[in-house]
Amino acid sequence: MNKKKSLAENAKFVSILASLISILVGLLLGFILLLILKPSDALGGMQAMLGTGFSSLDKFGKVMYQAAPLMLCGLSVGFAFKTGLFNIGASGQYTMGAFFALIGAIVLQLPWWACLLLSLLGGAIWGVFPGLFKALFNVNEVITSIMFNWIAMFLVNLLIANIPVMLASAWGASNSDRTAALASANPGAIIPKGGLDAVFGNSSWVNISVFITIVVAVIMWFVLEKTTFGYELKACGLNKDASAYAGINAKRNIVTSMIIAGALSGLGGGTYYLAGTIQYVLEKSILGMGFNGIPVALLASSNPIGTIFSALFISYIQVGGAAMQPSFSSESTNIIISVIIYLAAFALLIRGSIQKLLSRKKAKEAES
Amino acid sequence: MSEDYIIEMLHITKEFPGIKANDDITLQLRRGEIHALLGENGAGKSTLMSVLFGLYQAEKGIIKKDGQEVQIKDPNDANRLGIGMVHQHFKLVECFTVLDNIILGVEDTKHGFLEKEAARKKVMALSEKYGLRVDPDAYVSDISVGMQQRVEILKMLYRDNEILIFDEPTAVLTPQEIDELMEIMRGFKKEGKSILFITHKLAEIMAVADRCTVLRKGRYMGTKDIAGTTKEELSRMMVGRDVQFSFEKKECKPGETLLSVKDLVVPSKVHKNNAVKGVSFDVHAGEIVCVAGIEGNGQSELVFGITGLEKASAGSIRLCGKDITNASIRVRSRDGMAHIPEDRHKYGLVLDYSLEQNLVLQRYWQPEFEEHGVIKAEAVRKYSEGLIDKYDIRSGQGPLTPARAMSGGNQQKAIIAREIDRNPSILVAVQPTRGLDVGAIEFIHHSLVGERDAGKGVLLISLELDEVMNLSDRILVMYEGEIVGEFRPKDTDVQELGLYMSGAKRNTAGKEGIAV
């Protein structure tokens, strides 16, 4: 009995170790790159990246604020992973979620919680497409997701441009390349700070969204690990044919899973743009937040609880990255993130083979 | 040196993580002989041949060609030494033509461009000489399994190989086609080619081989002259104990009709035609009905249609009197149909789920295991521990063992435990013994007969005619999607079945079936 437990704990330990290693390697390579580019500023740059998040309560408030959407995108990508789908479309779903939330806030003048529900809906609608295309026409969800990322971006640009009331210019500001500031358009749509601003030294960033998100993460964990629904979804992800054999409706599960994943990303878009500090700018390229959900999910091995921590980490180095300017572009953090993803691509594999080795040995012992 | 050996594999040891696949094995192939390599599934035959063909490197031991030690690091080395191999699973690129498949790897070029004319002439000449009829411009995806095997043989001949390895070549052939293959092999022998013939079928060895080397559990058991040995001796060497060739079972007392299939039509996933073309039969309580046939004649699709994995496009299926033609898999399963699938890794198990999760794969949704959408972990644990006990499923960590980490025999035991324990009325078993050793095979045969004796109906789909003859109470022969004959095992023999399986004979009146 003891041995059984130690092995299960071992697996968790192995995956946390693998994540920590990839973070370290990522930071190291990032540092080397900075050294090559500007040796004199490299150390300061790294210090900025790694020290800023804790340097002040305000900065930490920003870490918390950005962690919420990251966490949701990470949950979205991770949830799809568990079902055997690669949701590279989190970005498009996030964009649609943001758009729906802003429509609720500015056009419909709804309170913040209703806007968040709308963002769930927006993301879910965008999740339907990759799910349906995969289930009905067997089109790879990666391709569909990539296409719908671009469609979302152009569509939202097009719609916002054609709904004059959405633009900042309709609310007394001069610019027409972004949506209205919520403070002037509908203060009731701003997610409440719940007294956190006082705790975080009057941070303008922090609000209760990070707690909402943590609750969502716990719910997702429960769904995946404890329910028959989660059992079915994971079975589909691990072996589509066997789940069909067991009478599980794989097609319905693919669509459901993508809808849930989409809704999570959409909620991420809602939490980001309903904070009242950021306006949606008409974009020329796809929003990066959804893509950053990928490293969040990978670092957490798609475990919803792990996602909480990996999102806080990614958010932390992003806040730090912004502080690296002007010596270095804030994009430096993305280099580190990409290294982490690159390593994670085969960390899954290394982890698997360690586990396999352990359990095979055990199995042989018992059989002989 | 008195013997003229063309190939000698001396004291070969090959290990995989946790298992010694070959342990000090010696095999000596004489020039111009047909040498059989006999062993159960998992005895190490394929590993040994992969070492000879350069796909694996042995840790210990040497290989000699014509008395000279040689290194075979990859298939190119093997090819240079004149060694060719027909793999058990054909190595053909489906969207290439027959000719492209034959020349792949040894292409001629002119000014850097492919030059196929000379190759075409050579292939046609070889095909003429050995009676290996093929169409060089046909796409592999469009030709029959038999013709694919001829393409594989031509691949060896095109490379002028003189040592030919056949890895379980008869598994996909009818008895008549097997005879033809034997004839072709004898022809090669006459030409002076040396043949290694891997099989676990004793009759074929007795018919064609000169000598036979036997392996058991990765070890060398000895080499015998066929002229001086018997089937019984070889099988004892192979299994390590006496094996019952026939199976004692009680008289069949068929009861009510449990499964009734009428004019069933199932489309194919591979091509545009229907794979099952209007099949009708019944399975009664207390009988084992066997569907025999060559692989790819619609048996898989028939099972897909009956179990609901594929939608039937016409006809009807009744389970215990209830129409289930359009019912979902879940409904069929709930109403008493159990299914031991053909491919246990693809369909039977979620390999990355634990044993206990796999054991409730067909029942996790039942009130016993589920409440308000939440799985009752305690109940699952208790139930699976019970099954593990009852069916002697062995694994490293009990219920928590990942299915992937279990041996093939125990994986199959888990599936059988799961399916039989649901107390089904009808059990559909598809090649349930494929790839297993004799011990596991006996267990499975006993389980199937046990179900029959308990008054269940069993529909068994098998490619192994011995299994068909031993287990069944009635035999249906399937050919090109139709049932072309119906027999009782005591009234027929393998040769007759073979004629029906190859389409040479068909009994249209047999559609009505034998009176039960």
Place this chain on the structure above:
Amino acid sequence: MIILANIISLTIVFAVPLMLVALGGMYSEHSGVINIALEGIMVIGALCACFVLNAFDKSGMGKVHPQLAMLIAILVAGVSGMAFSVLLAFAAINLKADQTIGGTALNIFAPSFAVVLTWAIQGQGQTTIQIPSWIRITQETFGLEKGGNTFFNALIFKYFYLTTPIAVILFIAAWMLLYKTRFGLRLRACGEHPQAADSVGINVYKMRYAGVLISGFLGGIGGIAYTIAVGSGFASSVGGYGFLALAVMIFGNWKPVPILGSAVFFALFKVIAAYNSSIPFLPKLDNIKDKSSLYQMLPYIVTMIVLIFTSKKSKAPKAEGIPYDKGSR
């Protein structure tokens, strides 16, 4: 008429990168490796080529031998794209990593790296690398007189760059290599049935490396071709063209000639998006603002619709995306 000439020549100049990159993707996938890193590869190719062009501009050699400088820049783009694609090949082939995740990593890396590097070299905030004007092929290149704004001149010389003739050559070469040579036959075998290829002595790992590296080469050249087509300098992005090229490849059913066709088709939409106000035969849609978003969205929507109809009989290489493991044959 001049407008028509403009549209045709612009379509060609935009079709060139799409076709090259899609052909690259085709090579990678025929070897069995899914390459969604094409976007990143393009960025790296364009980045390196732009630096080379700037260096030639500063040294003065660019003005003296513009087309030679351009040729060198194109080669640099190809080689750097190839070098970058080694990262994908290593992860996908040696480490048997998930190819989509590996590709995503490269796609995030490339633009960030480009920004960081440009910033470090050009100084903070200077994120756009300018492209010298001498790279365009003009009448003077051939020693002709500079003509007026005629149909012919607009058609040929308005957007004529060395990348166009090179693309034509590469297209023919790519087609012949894939279908008429020993290498092509073996490459396709690796993407369809690597076990079969291995059993006849073909080194699957080498062939897959070859496939990915060719896609890196073509992708890198596609990157500079795109940057030239846009004409406003390189700002660490290729605007999703790598992803669009994936769509072109799928739309072209993994075959060179249909890929050429679909590249032209997609490029046409891009041009319409930019020129919609001045094209007489398009619906006016006066009430709609930001029409270019509408037109830019269309190719993606068309791709999805086409995928619905073609996915059932898709000619995608059977073994693509599956790491080849010598142990599991």
